[in-house]
Amino acid sequence: MNVPSFDPVAAVLLIPIGSAALLAILPGYRLTARLNVVASLATFLSALSLFVVERPLPGPYVLVDDLNIVFIVLNTFVGFTTSIFSASYIAHELETGRLTPVYLRFYHAMYQTMMFGMNLAFVSNNIGLMWVALEIATLTTVLMVGIYRTHAALEAAWKYFILGSVGIAFALFGTILVYMAARPVVGEGQDGMVWTLLIQHAANFDPALLNVAFIFLLLGYGTKVGLAPLHAWLPDAHAEGPTPISAVLSGLLLNVALYALLRFKILLAANPAAIAPGPLMVTIGLVSLVFAAFMLYRRRDIKRLFAYSSIEHMGIIVFAFGMGGPLANFAGLLHMVMHSLTKSAIFYAVGHISQIKSTQRISRIRGLTVTHPALGWGLVMGVVAISGLPPLGIFMSEFLVVSSTFARAPLLAIVLVFGLLLAFGALTLRMTSVAFGEPRGSTKSAEASYVPMFAHLSLVLVAGIYLPAPLVVWFQHVARLLG
């Protein structure tokens, strides 16, 4: 009997859930905030070790392949940096009395439970388990959105809850239909839900049943991605919850739902007789992009502004994956990573800004670069990145999406470019008013943690200038997997 070897998958799941239990009982802000950071770091390191440690064979519940490693590492990394930001953010909330120590304990426990749910959704090889994991992650974020218990926060949480529940209900119906389609081919019981078995036999599934299943899954998981007709929960949930939660919602939870959608897209693409999932995703992606771009102009609340920007970017990503093919998939994957890093960095900046100014109203925030140079320029850099200007990473991924679309469907590319320019205009307009001009509002100094924000932004900058070759090879490989 040799020593039990280190199992990164178990670590990625057990560290968050174990520390959630611990955080729920431990008192004291300093201790718990640090423990939260340490637990998130440990999770991130074990996720990194997935690259080197030999992967477990796909079992009935767990699957580790090239696709989900990208998601897990990104997830745990942003989870880790957000926990650092959260420590300084929450300290301020305790001072101002918006959160009491009891709620803080609850908050930290929920934070780790959410990380557990998201990691479980990524590593699950069973489409039923994936659904349950996504439900756990959603439920914890609902509770955190409503944590301030103001009228607006409760409204946001309730809306998120109802729409999210309808979304997951549809997703479950879609999952049942996939099982029904698989049953005659794969056999009854456990096997009919194991993704690796499903994909092997997908060509023999009943195409009509698979089509209907995909529509339900697209509606269900699409609600959670925040795609256009079903996005109503997203801006409220971002605006009313604590800012660290806005950062993980935009940066991570949307990706989890997207990941689920991608798994089913691969499944559908493996069946030649089923409808092509591409056009559906292209349409819904473009609608989200253009709709969100228009909505950006009317926003008066700074967190709401960036929430709509998330809808816009999820639209671009879904569009890119819908186009398919190695280049567009590569661009979609890159864009997803860049968006997660940039958007969470922006929310780190916005969190501190709204605490200093004690408002989220854009019109009451002026001249940040003068009064708070680090935060102000950090935000400027973030907005420059998110609106797709060179030399940052999002410019490159958007350029790839646009150029690959121009080569194949010029008409769609025109709509795409229109949406991108529209969003660029809105964001620049708001950014100039917030960052420059005569300072307005409180000018007290910030007790902010700049490290997470600038770490993300420098990663995005580096990616825009130079992508390391191994990463490119890895992404190209994953892009081929996505079909």
Added chain:
Amino acid sequence: MQMHSLDFDISHTLAGGLVLISFMMLYQDRLYSLLNVFALHAVVLALSVAWQAYVQNAPHLYITAAIALIFKAIVIPVALHRIIKQLGIHRDIESAVGIGPTMLAGMALVALSMVLMLRVTADADPLAREDLAFALSVVLLGLLVMVTRRNAVSQVVGFMSLENGLVLAATGAKGMPLVVEISVAFSILIAFIVIGIFLFRIRERFDSVDVSALDDFRGERR
């Protein structure tokens, strides 16, 4: 063969009964009566799931049936009863949309799900395919209840009936794994909502005809 057709008829009757009770929910304009109809819905679901457990010879489904009976037919309606009393909304009459249009919309949804599911599942075994068609009808009718109500309690009832439809679909799919786990997960979800309503005294869906008030607390007013 004789026995088989009886099996078939009973599960058919129960699933059809669920659709019928979903229709009854559409026109209840008092909260107490809505709750009573929902309790009936849950009892019929429990019977249907228990029947599936017997027919498919799948004893684990009895757990799902028991959850439906104890949790959804008894615990939740009783809890909601008390909440309604405490919030003082038991006299409320709500008719966001008239009964006539709602019923018509309900019929259209049922027709849609029948046409869709029966056409799509032409090759599947008849028991499963008709079960699925009924289940989709229940899901869509539950959604309709949620859309036409403004009160938080009746929205939750709508969501629970929607979820009953999902449990019906899941148990009808023969040999589907994780059904029990999923029904437990859903029960936890619902318990959370009910506790949420109670703790935060959520009465309305926060809708207001006054758009300026709405814009105000969303921070969007110019």
